[in-house]
Amino acid sequence: MKNNTITMTVNNEIHTLPIKPGETLAALLRERLHLTGTKIGCEEAECGACTVLVNDEPVLSCIYPAGRADGKTIVTIEGLAKYVDHVMKLHPLQEAFVEHGAVQCGFCIPGQIMTAFALLKRNPNPSQDELRDALKDTLCRCAGYPMIEKAILAAAHTLRTGDPLPLPEIYESIHKRKLVGRKHLRPDAVDKVTGKAIFTDDLQFDNMLYGKVRRAMVPHAILKKLDISKAKAVEGVLAVLTAEDIPGEQNHGVIISDWPALIGIDQQVRYVGDAIAIIAAETPEIAAYAARLIEAEFEPLPVISSPVQAMEEGQPQLHEKGNLLKHIKVRKGDVLKGFEEADQVFDHTFHTQITDHAFMEPECSIAVPTQEGRMEVYVGSQIPYEDRRQIARVMGWEESRVRVIGQKMGGGFGGKEDIAGQIHAVLLANVTGRPVKLLYDRHESLIAHPKRHATQIRVRIGVKNNGRITAAETELFGDTGAYASLGEKVMERATTHSAGPYDIPHVRNDCFAVYTNNPPAGAFRGFGVTQSAFAIESMMDMIAHQLGMDPVELRRMNILHLGSVTNTGQALVESVGLTECLEKLDAEMRKTNPEPFKACIDPEEPNLVRAWGIGCAYKNTGLGGGAPDFANADIELFDDGKVEIRSSSAELGQGLVAVMQMIVSEELSILPENVRVLVMDTDLSPDGGPTTASRQTYITGNACRFAAQTLRQNIVNFLSKKFEVEPQKITLKDGFAYFENKKLSFNEIAKQMKALGEEPRVLYKYEAPETQPLGTGGSMHFAYSYSVQAAEVEVNKLTGEVRVLKVISANDLGMAINPLGLQGQIEGGVMMGLGHCLTEEFIVEDGHVISDQLARYRIPGIKLTPEITSIIIEHPTADGPYGAKGVGEISSIPTTPAITNAIFHAVGVRIDKTPVDQEQILKAMGNQLD
Amino acid sequence: MYQWQEYRQPKSLAEAIEDLSNAPVPAVPIAGGTDLLLDMRQGRHSNVHTLIDLTNIPEMNTIEIQGESLFIGACVSINRIINDPLVQRNAQALIEACDLIAGPQVRNIATLGGNVAHALPAADGTIALLALSATANVAFPGGVRTMQFQELFLGPGKTSIDKQTELIVGFSIPLAKPGQASAFKRIMRPQGVALPILNCAVWVEREGNRINASRIAVGPGGPRPFRATKAENSISGQYFNDDNISKATEVLLEQGSFRTSPRRATSEYRKSILPGLFQGTFKKAWSRAVVE
Ligand SMILES: Cc1cc2nc3c(=O)[nH]c(=O)nc-3n(C[C@H](O)[C@H](O)[C@H](O)COP(=O)(O)OP(=O)(O)OC[C@H]3O[C@@H](n4cnc5c(N)ncnc54)[C@H](O)[C@@H]3O)c2cc1C
Ligand code: FES
Numbered sequence A: 001m002k003n004n005t006i007t008m009t010v011n012n013e014i015h016t017l018p019i020k021p022g023e024t025l026a027a028l029l030r031e032r033l034h035l036t037g038t039k040i041g042c043e044e045a046e047c048g049a050c051t052v053l054v055n056d057e058p059v060l061s062c063i064y065p066a067g068r069a070d071g072k073t074i075v076t077i078e079g080l081a082k083y084v085d086h087v088m089k090l091h092p093l094q095e096a097f098v099e100h101g102a103v104q105c106g107f108c109i110p111g112q113i114m115t116a117f118a119l120l121k122r123n124p125n126p127s128q129d130e131l132r133d134a135l136k137d138t139l140c141r142c143a144g145y146p147m148i149e150k151a152i153l154a155a156a157h158t159l160r161t162g163d164p165l166p167l168p169e170i171y172e173s174i175h176k177r178k179l180v181g182r183k184h185l186r187p188d189a190v191d192k193v194t195g196k197a198i199f200t201d202d203l204q205f206d207n208m209l210y211g212k213v214r215r216a217m218v219p220h221a222i223l224k225k226l227d228i229s230k231a232k233a234v235e236g237v238l239a240v241l242t243a244e245d246i247p248g249e250q251n252h253g254v255i256i257s258d259w260p261a262l263i264g265i266d267q268q269v270r271y272v273g274d275a276i277a278i279i280a281a282e283t284p285e286i287a288a289y290a291a292r293l294i295e296a297e298f299e300p301l302p303v304i305s306s307p308v309q310a311m312e313e314g315q316p317q318l319h320e321k322g323n324l325l326k327h328i329k330v331r332k333g334d335v336l337k338g339f340e341e342a343d344q345v346f347d348h349t350f351h352t353q354i355t356d357h358a359f360m361e362p363e364c365s366i367a368v369p370t371q372e373g374r375m376e377v378y379v380g381s382q383i384p385y386e387d388r389r390q391i392a393r394v395m396g397w398e399e400s401r402v403r404v405i406g407q408k409m410g411g412g413f414g415g416k417e418d419i420a421g422q423i424h425a426v427l428l429a430n431v432t433g434r435p436v437k438l439l440y441d442r443h444e445s446l447i448a449h450p451k452r453h454a455t456q457i458r459v460r461i462g463v464k465n466n467g468r469i470t471a472a473e474t475e476l477f478g479d480t481g482a483y484a485s486l487g488e489k490v491m492e493r494a495t496t497h498s499a500g501p502y503d504i505p506h507v508r509n510d511c512f513a514v515y516t517n518n519p520p521a522g523a524f525r526g527f528g529v530t531q532s533a534f535a536i537e538s539m540m541d542m543i544a545h546q547l548g549m550d551p552v553e554l555r556r557m558n559i560l561h562l563g564s565v566t567n568t569g570q571a572l573v574e575s576v577g578l579t580e581c582l583e584k585l586d587a588e589m590r591k592t593n594p595e596p597f598k599a600c601i602d603p604e605e606p607n608l609v610r611a612w613g614i615g616c617a618y619k620n621t622g623l624g625g626g627a628p629d630f631a632n633a634d635i636e637l638f639d640d641g642k643v644e645i646r647s648s649s650a651e652l653g654q655g656l657v658a659v660m661q662m663i664v665s666e667e668l669s670i671l672p673e674n675v676r677v678l679v680m681d682t683d684l685s686p687d688g689g690p691t692t693a694s695r696q697t698y699i700t701g702n703a704c705r706f707a708a709q710t711l712r713q714n715i716v717n718f719l720s721k722k723f724e725v726e727p728q729k730i731t732l733k734d735g736f737a738y739f740e741n742k743k744l745s746f747n748e749i750a751k752q753m754k755a756l757g758e759e760p761r762v763l764y765k766y767e768a769p770e771t772q773p774l775g776t777g778g779s780m781h782f783a784y785s786y787s788v789q790a791a792e793v794e795v796n797k798l799t800g801e802v803r804v805l806k807v808i809s810a811n812d813l814g815m816a817i818n819p820l821g822l823q824g825q826i827e828g829g830v831m832m833g834l835g836h837c838l839t840e841e842f843i844v845e846d847g848h849v850i851s852d853q854l855a856r857y858r859i860p861g862i863k864l865t866p867e868i869t870s871i872i873i874e875h876p877t878a879d880g881p882y883g884a885k886g887v888g889e890i891s892s893i894p895t896t897p898a899i900t901n902a903i904f905h906a907v908g909v910r911i912d913k914t915p916v917d918q919e920q921i922l923k924a925m926g927n928q929l930d
Numbered sequence B: 001m002y003q004w005q006e007y008r009q010p011k012s013l014a015e016a017i018e019d020l021s022n023a024p025v026p027a028v029p030i031a032g033g034t035d036l037l038l039d040m041r042q043g044r045h046s047n048v049h050t051l052i053d054l055t056n057i058p059e060m061n062t063i064e065i066q067g068e069s070l071f072i073g074a075c076v077s078i079n080r081i082i083n084d085p086l087v088q089r090n091a092q093a094l095i096e097a098c099d100l101i102a103g104p105q106v107r108n109i110a111t112l113g114g115n116v117a118h119a120l121p122a123a124d125g126t127i128a129l130l131a132l133s134a135t136a137n138v139a140f141p142g143g144v145r146t147m148q149f150q151e152l153f154l155g156p157g158k159t160s161i162d163k164q165t166e167l168i169v170g171f172s173i174p175l176a177k178p179g180q181a182s183a184f185k186r187i188m189r190p191q192g193v194a195l196p197i198l199n200c201a202v203w204v205e206r207e208g209n210r211i212n213a214s215r216i217a218v219g220p221g222g223p224r225p226f227r228a229t230k231a232e233n234s235i236s237g238q239y240f241n242d243d244n245i246s247k248a249t250e251v252l253l254e255q256g257s258f259r260t261s262p263r264r265a266t267s268e269y270r271k272s273i274l275p276g277l278f279q280g281t282f283k284k285a286w287s288r289a290v291v292e
């Protein structure tokens, strides 16, 4: 029987809609009912973001044919909160997610909450195991799994008992002030738990077209012929553009413009994701269909699949200047002398894999032409001003003609620093004069955007018999793929950190960042240091083992401390909390196990062996290396007494907006709810610089702080002049100014200032302390964060399988401005590090991407979450806001070597290649027996 | 352009068979769609004109005792199987297999019939049913016939039923008698493609310390779901001890084809973990089969 309509109840409302071919429930809810709280993270039944309840059961709406929903009752995230007298009352689960800090970027949150909602309906009192089973396939890349778990258990308690929601215990900074350093809820959390938060793909514009990119899908070739006539002839196709249609420069790129927006005839294709044509059509289906009709002919060229191969003689050259993007050198002392002084020399080569950011929200750009002839671009971008520059360049326009309006981002982690669909959407919108949405599906996201550099790292260390290191030499080959992206900077960081956080008199580091035909590699949380930390920290344990030393002791003897000089020649004069991290972590670890590095066999299951391992790391805050590092902040007091702070710095989920809000309310002594934060709009918010290098809390944080302080000063000066009181006698508190017997509210003050022609507004440009370029021997960075992590693993001797049971993470981040956000960064960092070590491998074979679906790129789910203990160390840095340094990256860097070192202690197998391969472990164990 | 043009929801088996033959082609049955829709999206299956939704057909949605057998309809969801007391009592291996498939959202719609009809040699539900000596009921335009479970499979992704006219209605499993029990285990790897490295289902009939009979299935042990008949024979009638189990393990390694699958596992690895997996599964079934 054929049905022509669907009638269903959605969140207590009955809808009857005509049935559409090929429509999923997710598409119906999002596109036709505008219930965009249901998110699409993969469309392959892997991520759980699209979870809704159908007749009380959780299902994935992305693989649920809409026709099947006929006659059924649907509940989406929008249906959970209740309205009592028009006042929204959150469901206890929603409230718990907010209060427990479980919300970060928020993209996965509707799915998490709906899955949990279904669980609690069925099982009001779930155990931890039951909860993890229920949420096992609902992925969170910000990986706040511990907080998600606690939030659900808290909500379950409230739902069962009617008690008020149990609140978490949140760390308070030892340097806390009135607001900063204490628990503060994210201003965007409520929108994110109710499904109201808008991400780019949730936007719709009148008359909007849908874009699609036709990619080369061959790794290395010359494009010989391109026939777009069939695609153009399809009804509903408005434009098909090729390289010839680019009005300005053909290339874009963050640092080096070497990446063609479209490849032209007789030009070189350098990776499978290279675009050869773009299409705009009335529907996404038509656009995709037309893309397939484009006929292309290629002349294949030999494929370069590794940096080592690229540097060999006789290989094809991928760019005009050859295959070498950059040779990076670090020199300190005299390594020859250092090795002569050594009693023993260790030498080993390590390999790390390509990984993908796998942010839960795939890339989306919408370009909207305005009546004044400008172009608005809605996009989740880590560097809005940089997008504007690159778009304008390719369009041949003045930058001011482009307005980038940054949207909420479902995670970035470094993967949204480059251009994705922005330029293509603008090209299509410009030609058609209509808004164009260009949304990547997961497949395209995996193929197209820059990854983490696969790196080969050779480490040579000279050491005295007592454990003191005399020399370190490292040689790195970094695979930067087809285009430069941020490769040069990433590999520079990998190199400068490649001798680890150790005080070594003689150092020599060389790195070759090399082009290949793999997908480009760029920024990724850890910025190269993830790779080099794995190598050097594995080496440290190999040395400790050979010398018969305790791994902690060996590190204690060599780590950076106040007065140390780094291998780039920087004297550390303040804020070096590494020793304290190590000592506190060691004490915590030995509390449960006095012999942590000794293999311990499970008495019940003798195939299971456990042991601990550790890893240390440091990571710069800010760009450094002589790059000017600044952010602007624009602060304004409005007539309603509210203050707005504006900066184009990006909120990718990490919690910058909360930090900005806290700082401004702290400095102006007003309630946080009276501070509005506006970010990422190139028309309205001044340049905040890139959101990278863990720099935003420090740089933009300082910009906000000084802007607020200046505004405060202006207010006081104004009052002092107008009322003839001494400035010292004026106090600002809770949104009022008090002096003599007077009490004046901020809205009064705003009005009075304006009446007298004074603008209650300050634009502040903060410039970070100057740094020196690599090779000059000065201070390359203005601050470093430090971390030590310990992991307890369990290895199955029958299968080689590895499980991480516990992780202790001790981090010196100067000052914990926003402890709740910090917890998410620390726990999420551990999980990302764990993924890098155990589950994630972006497989490319001969330039072809094998990991082109989420099902072939595994990121950790809740079931892999170990028990995470966080130790916060706060050695303030003089110029940081309240002493704060960066935390975004350091929290994930030492996880991998902590795990692999633990594996060695458990079963004696040294992992020198990530990810850990259980098959290799079993084989190596077998070889030990032979 | 669209994955499907028309979505039909027949309410009876007869109507479904009718639709399958007469609806505009290509017409393909869909149960949960967790395999089919992804195959279509990812280019492993071409788009179709008609999808015929089988989830409203009463026969395909029942779990009931029919004589000496437990009948499980093809469209019963994985989740319902896990929670069903009849299945729990009679087919622990199937419960354990289903309890490893995906997360609850997928389990609520994925079906046992789809798992079998997808015809992969290591599908968890399939391997469990194989050890449980299931038979399949297949509906065709003239009626319903019964098939031995193994006869369903021709090769990876290929079943022997006529896709244009036939449907699997459900599976029958002999009811568990005292002394009979089953178990299921599998080994995965955390990275790469989401398929098991190896899985194993064992059914035993125990009498005191003797193995009266056993059935062993391993996936992937060949292009079709693999029954280790030689290993079964080698231990039938034997006493349960390490020696005999080791011998059966050797026979199992001999008979099965444990090959290298790129990016999943090498043959060598499979062979080195199979003994532990098989023996663990066997012991689990064995200890369950004890008569109180
Ligand atoms: C995230 C995820 C994880 C998974 N994990 C596992 C796992 O761990 N182990 C595992 O084994 N599987 C796993 N699967 C695969 C999948 O869920 C199962 O194979 C599922 O049981 C298929 O059932 P379905 O109802 O969805 O089948 P469908 O997709 O609806 O159908 C599959 C095929 O069978 C045909 N078909 C369906 N029903 C019938 C019938 N009654 N008669 C004739 N033909 C029929 C269809 O035409 C189609 O060709 C996973 C899937 C996902 C998405
Ligand atoms: S599971 Fe549906 S979008 Fe990922």
Ligand code: FES
Pocket: A102, A103, A104, A105, A106, A107, A108, A109, A139, A140, A141, A142, A143, A144, A360, A410, A411, A653
């Ligand atoms: S909060 Fe879960 S993906 Fe970001």
